[in-house]
Amino acid sequence: MAGARVTTELEHDAPDWVDAQGLAELTSARLASHRSAELWKYSSLPRASAALAATPYGDAISISAADELTATRFSQLTHNARAQVRSCVRDAIDQARYPLSAIVALKAGDGWLLETPRDVNSRVHIEHSKGAGIVILRIADNASVNLLEEITLGDAGGCLLLIALGRNAHLRHTRVSRGAAPCAWQLTHVTAADSATYELCASSLGSTLERFDCHVQLAGAGASARLSGAALVDDKTHLDQQLVIEHAHPHTESTTRFHTLLRGKARSTFNGRIHIHPGAHGAAASLTNRNLALDEGAEVNTKPELEIYNDDVRCSHGATVGSLDDEAIFYLLSRGIDQERARQLLCEAFLSECLEESGSDTARDSLMEVLRRA
Amino acid sequence: MTLLAIDNLHVTVQGKPILKGLDLTIETGEVHAIMGPNGSGKSTLANVLAGRPGYDITEGSVVFRDAPLSELEAAERAHRGLFLAFQYPVEIPGVSNMEFLKAANDSLCAARNEEPAAAVAFMKRVRAIASELDLDPEFLKRGVNEGFSGGEKKRNEILQLLLLQPTLAVLDETDSGLDIDALQTVSEGVNRFRGAHNAILLITHYQRLLDHIVPDHVHVLSDGRIARSGDRHLAEKLEAEGYAWLAQG
Ligand SMILES: Nc1ncnc2c1ncn2[C@@H]1O[C@H](COP(=O)(O)OP(=O)(O)OP(=O)(O)O)[C@@H](O)[C@H]1O
Ligand SMILES: [Mg+2]
Numbered sequence: 001m002a003g004a005r006v007t008t009e010l011e012h013d014a015p016d017w018v019d020a021q022g023l024a025e026l027t028s029a030r031l032a033s034h035r036s037a038e039l040w041k042y043s044s045l046p047r048a049s050a051a052l053a054a055t056p057y058g059d060a061i062s063i064s065a066a067d068e069l070t071a072t073r074f075s076q077l078t079h080n081a082r083a084q085v086r087s088c089v090r091d092a093i094d095q096a097r098y099p100l101s102a103i104v105a106l107k108a109g110d111g112w113l114l115e116t117p118r119d120v121n122s123r124v125h126i127e128h129s130k131g132a133g134i135v136i137l138r139i140a141d142n143a144s145v146n147l148l149e150e151i152t153l154g155d156a157g158g159c160l161l162l163i164a165l166g167r168n169a170h171l172r173h174t175r176v177s178r179g180a181a182p183c184a185w186q187l188t189h190v191t192a193a194d195s196a197t198y199e200l201c202a203s204s205l206g207s208t209l210e211r212f213d214c215h216v217q218l219a220g221a222g223a224s225a226r227l228s229g230a231a232l233v234d235d236k237t238h239l240d241q242q243l244v245i246e247h248a249h250p251h252t253e254s255t256t257r258f259h260t261l262l263r264g265k266a267r268s269t270f271n272g273r274i275h276i277h278p279g280a281h282g283a284a285a286s287l288t289n290r291n292l293a294l295d296e297g298a299e300v301n302t303k304p305e306l307e308i309y310n311d312d313v314r315c316s317h318g319a320t321v322g323s324l325d326d327e328a329i330f331y332l333l334s335r336g337i338d339q340e341r342a343r344q345l346l347c348e349a350f351l352s353e354c355l356e357e358s359g360s361d362t363a364r365d366s367l368m369e370v371l372r373r374a
Numbered sequence: 375m376t377l378l379a380i381d382n383l384h385v386t387v388q389g390k391p392i393l394k395g396l397d398l399t400i401e402t403g404e405v406h407a408i409m410g411p412n413g414s415g416k417s418t419l420a421n422v423l424a425g426r427p428g429y430d431i432t433e434g435s436v437v438f439r440d441a442p443l444s445e446l447e448a449a450e451r452a453h454r455g456l457f458l459a460f461q462y463p464v465e466i467p468g469v470s471n472m473e474f475l476k477a478a479n480d481s482l483c484a485a486r487n488e489e490p491a492a493a494v495a496f497m498k499r500v501r502a503i504a505s506e507l508d509l510d511p512e513f514l515k516r517g518v519n520e521g522f523s524g525g526e527k528k529r530n531e532i533l534q535l536l537l538l539q540p541t542l543a544v545l546d547e548t549d550s551g552l553d554i555d556a557l558q559t560v561s562e563g564v565n566r567f568r569g570a571h572n573a574i575l576l577i578t579h580y581q582r583l584l585d586h587i588v589p590d591h592v593h594v595l596s597d598g599r600i601a602r603s604g605d606r607h608l609a610e611k612l613e614a615e616g617y618a619w620l621a622q623g
Contacts (some may be wrong), residue, residue: 326427327464331518334424334460335478335534336452336485345477349468349517356468 060131153179194220235264394598410595453485455541524551561586
């Protein structure tokens with residue numbers, strides 16, 4: 001069984017800044033739990049954990065950051081800072097929802113702590129091309145950061161990206177995933193303090209097994225998140241996107257729009273869960289997931305979930321699975337545009353529509369290039 | 375020269391006979407108007423000419439510029455110079471109008487072995503046509519017909535007509551939904567297009583349009599056939615008396 005093999009490797013490789021005691025057993029228990037089975041209904045958890053456990057030990061992330069932002073390896077941190085990192089990583093691992101966190105934490109070797117001072121504008125580029133890694137990004141009050149994250153895994157890899165936004169801080173996160181890995185997993189965990197804004201603009205191409213967990217905690221009054229994700233999943237490729245957005249404070253807002261285009265026998269899973277806590281008066285949340293299947297034999301599992309413990313909120317959510325609009329195709333054909341180009345225009349429109357508001361050309365271009373290739 | 379020759383055309387839509395022996399010949403340089411009650415088959419004729427799937431020709435023939443239309447795909451018909459201004463233009467969110475126009479223009483150029491216009495020159499030309507039609511250039515950036523009002527959609531159809539310069543333009547109720555000023559603007563556009571080397575088939579319910587775009591021939595379509603043909607005065611008679619008198623012959 002995959003669980004057993006994981007245990008031995010974890011004990012062997014535990015780096016000193018991770019609280020390794022009991023972690024391996026905990027992980028094994030989690031991998032085997034019912035909860036995990038439910039959350040990993042459409043992606044194989046045993047396969048993912050085995051693949052991640054077999055990745056070579058050592059940090060695999062490269063960072064280039066502007067001057068205002070300090071980037072420090074965990075191994076170079078002071079004793080106190082290291083204790084902080086340890087507790088931050090432990091918090092991520094403690095979440096029973098993410099059983100792979102511990103494996104990635106233990107496999108990562110060293111990690112990166114990225115910090116901005118208050119009131120600055122900065123930018124950072126993260127590249128993840130192999131293995132396991134951990135990045136902690138702390139954006140201080142009133143600071144604003146532009147993050148470009150590129151995932152180009154050729155082999156199995158996983159990443160913990162733990163983000164903390166201070167008061168009124170802003171993060172614009174462009175995430176481009178275009179690897180071709182037997183297994184790619186990531187947890188992006190965001191905590192946003194009062195009036196902070198988190199903006200995600202993601203594009204993905206899927207992999208043999210690709211899973212993206214994104215957990216946003218709107219943990220201060222007026223904090224907001226705008227998440228958009230476009231994906232192009234090709235024949236025999238898999239993409240599983242799991243979002244959790246927690247509204248824990250008053251007047252928090254979130255808008256989520258994910259579009260997935262499937263070709264051939266692609267498999268896509270989307271789960272978007274909006275959780276409005278009792279204290280979140282005046283919260284507003286909307287979530288849309290649209291899927292467009294071009295061929296017979298594609299598989300789409302989509303489930304928007306709302307969990308609301310408050311009357312005073314505005315929420316909407318919806319999911320659709322469809323095919324190309326025949327009326328629109330005919331309109332284009334009637335203008336002399338050939339069948340193939342007509343379909344391509346509609347596919348491009350479907351994907352760019354969801355990235356439009358965020359206006360990220362990087363995320364868009366990565367998809368369009370692939371779309372035009374075939 | 376004969377542009378379009380329709381002979382004894384029978385068309386069924388989802389097994390239901392709609393056109394039942396329609397004859398119509400259009401020569402270059404001519405403007406034909408087709409009037410007729412709701413549901414008589416006017417849009418069906420327009421759609422079958424444009425090649426919409428689901429419209430089956432069960433009998434008769436349509437020849438367009440010496441080619442049997444049934445042998446041509448919808449896009450090939452456009453390449454050959456056929457254009458349909460839709461009664462209900464579809465909205466295509468996410469495909470910008472300008473991008474769409476460029477794709478259409480490039481396709482037609484490719485089919486004619488012409489070099490397509492460079493992007494800047496092309497955009498300039500499109501903007502000029504838009505301004506002739508009192509269409510705000512902002513519409514060119516929006517998705518095709520996305521959120522356009524009824525009248526704006528119709529003007530967008532005529533913009534395409536003027537840009538793509540087809541040989542045969544079929545205008546399906548382009549006047550409905552237009553306010554009085556827009557009707558004037560659109561008619562002027564169509565009249566600019568009108569020429570010795572092309573032809574127009576106007577489908578309309580209203581004589582008013584025919585005051586602006588004066589037809590050479592007027593036909594009444596009733597129950598899937600041309601019930602009466604005449605000159606522009608036929609339209610005036612219809613306007614005054616309705617369709618009931620046709621039944622009495
Ligand atoms: N897809 C379809 N399925 C079934 N019936 C159809 C379909 N399309 C058209 N019809 C029927 O064919 C007949 C002719 O329709 P058509 O749209 O050609 O009429 P029209 O003359 O253009 O009417 P109007 O003046 O209202 O635009 C109508 O009875 C209509 O209900
Ligand atoms: Mg009609």
